[in-house]
């Protein structure tokens with residue numbers, strides 16, 4: 001029995017799920033969340049692995065704000081969606097892959 005993909009049911013050599021997954025991961029979403037005491041945080045979602053740590057550092061430096069990263073998201077203090085996007089573009093991320101919501 002050939003190796004079948006559990007997701008699409010096609011044989012592994014025809015399956016493109018891995019590629020689709022990678023494309024999806026490249027999507028970066030930027031949005032704000034309101035925290036306690038009317039404080040905003042800007043959330044950058046969609047980065048993985050080492051990239052998230054590196055990018056979190058860069059964003060904090062470039063935006064001159066505090067921030068944290070965990071579980072695949074970066075949280076930056078303040079409402080900085082546009083600045084965060086500009087910084088990501090400067091870091092080499094494609095404009096198409098960044099969604100501000």
Ligand SMILES: [Zn+2]
Pocket residue numbers: 005006007008009010015016017018
């Ligand atoms: Zn598949």
